[in-house]
Amino acid sequence: MTMIDENPTGAPSYKWVGSRSIRPDGLDKVTGKARFGADLTLPGMLEGAVARSPHAHARIVSIDTSAAEAMPGVHAVITAADLPDLAEAGAKTDDVFMSEKILARGKVLWEGHPVAAVAATSREIARAAVAAIEVVYEPLPHVLTVDEALADGAPLLHAEMITRGVDPAPKTPSNAASRVVHERGDLDQGFADADVVLEREYTTKPVHQGYIEPHACVADAGQDSRANLFVSSQGHFSLRAMTATTLGWPPSALTVTAAEIGGGFGGKTTIYLEPLAVRLSSKAGRPVRLVMGRDEVFKATGPTSGSRMKIKMGVTNDGKMTAAQVWMAFEAGAFPGSPVGAASMTAIACYDIPNFLVEGFDVVCNKPKVAAYRAPGAPIIAYGVESIVDELARSINMDPIDLRLANAAVEGTQSSYGPVFPRIGFVETLEAIRDSDHYRSPVPEGMGRGVASGFWFNIGGNSTATVHVNEDGNVNVIEGSPDIGGSRASMALFAAEEFGISVDRISVKIADTQTIGFNDVTGGSRVTLATGKVVIDCCRAIKEDLCRRAAKTWDCEIGDVEWVEGQAQHASGTETPLSLAELAETAPRTGGPISVTKSDNVRGAGAAFTTQLVDLEVDEETGVCRVARYTTAQDAGKAIHPSYVEGQMQGGVAQGIGWAFNEEYIHNADGTLDNASFLDYRIPVASDLPMIETIVVEVPNPGHPYGVRGVGEAGIVPPMAAIGNAIEHGTGVRLNDLPMSPVRLLDAINQRNDG
Amino acid sequence: MSRTHINCTINGDETDFLSESGGSLLNALRDDVGLMGVKEGCGTGDCGACSVLMDDRITCACLIFAPEVEGRTIVTIEGLANADELHPLQQCFLEGAALQCGICTPGFLLAAKALLDKNPDPTETEVRYALAGNLCRCTGYDKIIRAVLDAAEGIRASATSGDAA
Numbered sequence: 001m002t003m004i005d006e007n008p009t010g011a012p013s014y015k016w017v018g019s020r021s022i023r024p025d026g027l028d029k030v031t032g033k034a035r036f037g038a039d040l041t042l043p044g045m046l047e048g049a050v051a052r053s054p055h056a057h058a059r060i061v062s063i064d065t066s067a068a069e070a071m072p073g074v075h076a077v078i079t080a081a082d083l084p085d086l087a088e089a090g091a092k093t094d095d096v097f098m099s100e101k102i103l104a105r106g107k108v109l110w111e112g113h114p115v116a117a118v119a120a121t122s123r124e125i126a127r128a129a130v131a132a133i134e135v136v137y138e139p140l141p142h143v144l145t146v147d148e149a150l151a152d153g154a155p156l157l158h159a160e161m162i163t164r165g166v167d168p169a170p171k172t173p174s175n176a177a178s179r180v181v182h183e184r185g186d187l188d189q190g191f192a193d194a195d196v197v198l199e200r201e202y203t204t205k206p207v208h209q210g211y212i213e214p215h216a217c218v219a220d221a222g223q224d225s226r227a228n229l230f231v232s233s234q235g236h237f238s239l240r241a242m243t244a245t246t247l248g249w250p251p252s253a254l255t256v257t258a259a260e261i262g263g264g265f266g267g268k269t270t271i272y273l274e275p276l277a278v279r280l281s282s283k284a285g286r287p288v289r290l291v292m293g294r295d296e297v298f299k300a301t302g303p304t305s306g307s308r309m310k311i312k313m314g315v316t317n318d319g320k321m322t323a324a325q326v327w328m329a330f331e332a333g334a335f336p337g338s339p340v341g342a343a344s345m346t347a348i349a350c351y352d353i354p355n356f357l358v359e360g361f362d363v364v365c366n367k368p369k370v371a372a373y374r375a376p377g378a379p380i381i382a383y384g385v386e387s388i389v390d391e392l393a394r395s396i397n398m399d400p401i402d403l404r405l406a407n408a409a410v411e412g413t414q415s416s417y418g419p420v421f422p423r424i425g426f427v428e429t430l431e432a433i434r435d436s437d438h439y440r441s442p443v444p445e446g447m448g449r450g451v452a453s454g455f456w457f458n459i460g461g462n463s464t465a466t467v468h469v470n471e472d473g474n475v476n477v478i479e480g481s482p483d484i485g486g487s488r489a490s491m492a493l494f495a496a497e498e499f500g501i502s503v504d505r506i507s508v509k510i511a512d513t514q515t516i517g518f519n520d521v522t523g524g525s526r527v528t529l530a531t532g533k534v535v536i537d538c539c540r541a542i543k544e545d546l547c548r549r550a551a552k553t554w555d556c557e558i559g560d561v562e563w564v565e566g567q568a569q570h571a572s573g574t575e576t577p578l579s580l581a582e583l584a585e586t587a588p589r590t591g592g593p594i595s596v597t598k599s600d601n602v603r604g605a606g607a608a609f610t611t612q613l614v615d616l617e618v619d620e621e622t623g624v625c626r627v628a629r630y631t632t633a634q635d636a637g638k639a640i641h642p643s644y645v646e647g648q649m650q651g652g653v654a655q656g657i658g659w660a661f662n663e664e665y666i667h668n669a670d671g672t673l674d675n676a677s678f679l680d681y682r683i684p685v686a687s688d689l690p691m692i693e694t695i696v697v698e699v700p701n702p703g704h705p706y707g708v709r710g711v712g713e714a715g716i717v718p719p720m721a722a723i724g725n726a727i728e729h730g731t732g733v734r735l736n737d738l739p740m741s742p743v744r745l746l747d748a749i750n751q752r753n754d755g
Numbered sequence: 756m757s758r759t760h761i762n763c764t765i766n767g768d769e770t771d772f773l774s775e776s777g778g779s780l781l782n783a784l785r786d787d788v789g790l791m792g793v794k795e796g797c798g799t800g801d802c803g804a805c806s807v808l809m810d811d812r813i814t815c816a817c818l819i820f821a822p823e824v825e826g827r828t829i830v831t832i833e834g835l836a837n838a839d840e841l842h843p844l845q846q847c848f849l850e851g852a853a854l855q856c857g858i859c860t861p862g863f864l865l866a867a868k869a870l871l872d873k874n875p876d877p878t879e880t881e882v883r884y885a886l887a888g889n890l891c892r893c894t895g896y897d898k899i900i901r902a903v904l905d906a907a908e909g910i911r912a913s914a915t916s917g918d919a920a
Contacts (some may be wrong), residue, residue, distance in 0.1 A: 002807055015785070020848065020850075020852065022849050023852070026848075026849045026854065027849065028857075029857030029860050030832075030841070030845040030848050030857075030860060030864060031792070031833070031835070031836060031841075031845065032791070032792020032793075032831065032832035032833045032835075032848055032861050033792070034843075034857055036794065036858055038795065039791040081810070124775070127883045201760075210892045211856070211858075211892055211893075212794075212804055212856075212859050212890055212891070212892055213794070213796065213800055213804075213856070213858040214795070214796070260856075260857060260858075261856060262794070262796075262856050262857070262858025262859075263855075263858060263892050263893055264856075264857045265892070293798055294796065294797040294798060294799065294801075295801075306829065343764045481791070484855070484856055485855045485856070485857060485893065486852070493892050522880075582785040598804050628913065643851075643852030643853075643898070644855070646850055646897075646898075647855055647893070647894055647895075647898060648897035650857065650894060650898070651893045651894055651895045652895075653895055654892075654894075654895030654896065655892065676765060677797065677801060678796075678797050678799070678801035678890060679798055679799065679801045683890060683892060683895075684895075684896075685886075685887040685888075685889075685890065686882070686883040686884075686886040686887050686889070686891075686896040686899070687880075687883040687884045687886075687887040688771055689883075689896055689897075689898050691879075691900070691901075692895050712835070728906070
């Protein structure tokens with residue numbers, strides 16, 4: 001691993017931040033003690049199961065639950081009739097859609113759409129009861145892709161949906177939920193100024209986040225319309241709000257505890273089972289556990305969008321990008337809400353292009369509603385844009401890194417989506433790859449080499465933290481951001497650095513929704529930045545308090561006291577310094593317990609850029625590719641725990657490699673999913689991959705006390721394009737459709753050979 | 756519903772439990788024995804999250820009927836550490852940041868133990884193939900492979916120094 005500092009000599013030096021401490025939750029996770037969503041058992045707990053639609057699109061004629069209810073061991077059966085009808089109540093459209101996603105009302109919109117749920121004394125009985133629920137369906141014609149959904153006369157999922165963002169508004173409903181546009185300059189002039197203009201079309205399929213832990217929760221409702229929920233979630237506060245809305249309860253009636261979460265990647269930022277579990281529990285008067293099977297995860301939880309994209313870009317012979325026109329339509333699944341908005345904003349955000357038009361459509365179809373997936377939307381559009389950029393470089397005989405450098409967004413560039421960039425590190429990632437051992441090494445015989453770049457905004461948002469100093473001088477950090485990649489380790493390092501004490505003396509806990517103030521979801525690569533910021537704020541307030549207490553002890557002005565390496569020191573040096581432990585011990589005499597809570601809607605997120613490089617070996621007889629070498633350079637701003645920064649970078653690349661070669665939802669003509677298992681939906685395994693070399697670039701984010709940007713998402717943006725570019729470099733064959741599977745590649749190679 | 760009385764050795768202790776005859780070892784370990792470190796990721800033998808050692812062989816507990824373990828020896832993640840001392844694999848996973856979410860970690864540790872017990876000096880490729888039955892979606896495998904190679908080196912070194920002593 002390489003670390004590149006923007007300014008090694010001028011950068012502040014830290015003792016704990018930037019070190020590779022043992023993560024606070026590590027021991028429980030290597031010994032099997034960590035409790036994930038399905039691991040809680042309560043006395044009298046029932047097991048639940050969900051009845052799901054076998055059809056892609058159908059009207060529900062009737063649901064008869066009487067046989068299920070009569071089965072011994074069945075304690076509760078619910079249908080949409082057991083939840084409030086939010087449409088009737090005049091709720092917001094998005095909430096109505098969310099409620100209908102949880103439990104179908106009138107129509108089912110995809111295979112796997114829940115229609116009823118059961119709680120029984122065992123999983124076997126619950127499943128048998130689900131099978132005994134008689135649902136009469138009237139099948140309807142379905143649409144599976146944006147092409148089918150946008151075709152004239154296509155069957156409509158939502159009879160009254162008028163496309164938003166079109167002026168004047170269309171008079172007739174369609175499956176296009178909304179349109180977004182970003183434009184600047186004079187497109188015609190831009191293309192006229194270009195020496196080379198290329199136009200390409202790309203498609204991608206839905207791919208799943210593929211977290212190894214299926215969705216799971218345990219609900220324990222009382223007879224007082226209150227409930228405790230134990231959940232696998234990326235955000236127990238937003239889960240509480242969504243669950244409460246669906247139930248028609250106030251959010252405060254739910255106490256939600258975040259279990260250890262077995263992967264999320266965005267897919268656990270929404271709800272599926274939780275309102276069902278609470279309603280079953282309230283109806284049965286017993287705790288209820290609901291756990292999905294893997295087939296349910298694939299069929300009924302959000303993948304990210306399939307898409308069609310048309311991209312036209314122009315460049316001068318000396319490498320200046322003059323114009324870009326991007327059109328994209330994203331599958332939202334059964335309800336509006338694809339990441340096409342973010343895709344439109346990120347599409348050309350790496351570059352400073354004077355003239356552009358980016359247009360995106362959010363399109364519903366009869367597939368599961370998509371959910372966030374790591375840098376939602378960005379990898380999809382980057383597959384197109386970074387592929388065409390590579391072709392442009394080749395067409396003007398320019399090194400692909402040099403073309404990117406010549407057009408790179410820098411500090412002061414107005415981003416394609418509006419704001420002017422503050423200090424960013426895109427150029428540094430390009431230079432890091434250009435100067436890497438990998439890029440400087442000749443391409444091995446018989447291999448292809450590809451480069452691509454990626455951008456992700458990163459966000460800040462709402463966070464709350466509490467820090468207590470125990471009577472022994474050790475520190476408890478209490479926060480509310482579920483930890484999906486090691487964030488507790490970063491929080492511990494921040495606190496250790498601030499107090500100047502060993503990280504071993506810090507414990508970090510993620511509290512339930514009753515115990516800590518509000519926190520937004522763990523998403524947008526926000527936790528190290530935003531939750532980190534409020535933890536740092538707590539520590540700094542406590543240090544000030546400690547100095548005040550020392551001043552009181554020494555009977556001096558607070559201005560004469562400063563906090564240095566874990567102890568209060570008197571400026572004159574005349575007093576014996578007071579350690580954190582000593583100040584903690586005397587706290588009852590100096591103002592009482594030492595504890596601070598801070599909350600903030602944190603601003604100042606810093607954008608992340610990454611550039612990646614891959615060497616591929618293509619077997620021209622089978623179409624199988626082997627990733628021989630992969631290097632990723634990403635601007636972390638500041639790597640608080642370098643190992644977990646590298647881990648995020650490597651994990652994103654691995655997911656991207658799976659997306660590039662194998663992963664896709666395969667629906668048949670009936671509209672049902674043919675590959676709802678890890679056997680048939682093949683994610684990369686250890687023997688598919690090489691070591692993934694990381695270059696952590698550190699261009700500090702001016703908006704954060706330690707320069708943090710957030711690293712969770714950008715890494716998945718470039719791999720598909722980098723691999724497509726390497727395939728063309730190695731074979732002369734260009735694939736514009738994901739996945740670039742062996743079958744597809746072999747077809748293309750055979751066509752090349754025949755042509 | 757008929758239940759079968761099963762006797763076996765789990766994590767060194769003679770254990771008996773009642774299990775549904777058609778129930779999996781995975782469900783028996785979690786529901787009847789209370790060993791929640793065994794995880795279900797798929798229930799179809801594709802992900803390896805439920806890996807246990809059955810008579811020293813790495814096995815997906817979801818693919819074994821509970822009554823099949825009669826008289827056999829099972830090791831789960833709860834039995835990997837030696838009392839107050841972590842197994843070198845556990846220590847190397849912690850130090851090498853070889854876990855992120857941790858749901859696959861028990862399976863990986865046991866699969867790695869099965870490998871190192873048979874092959875104390877594996878190559879990187881051998882480790883990759885030995886662990887190819889275990890899915891990890893977080894790490895890209897890089898740090899897992901390194902941790903296993905580090906643990907193997909540590910175990911060999913301590914065996915050598917033990918021999919010398």
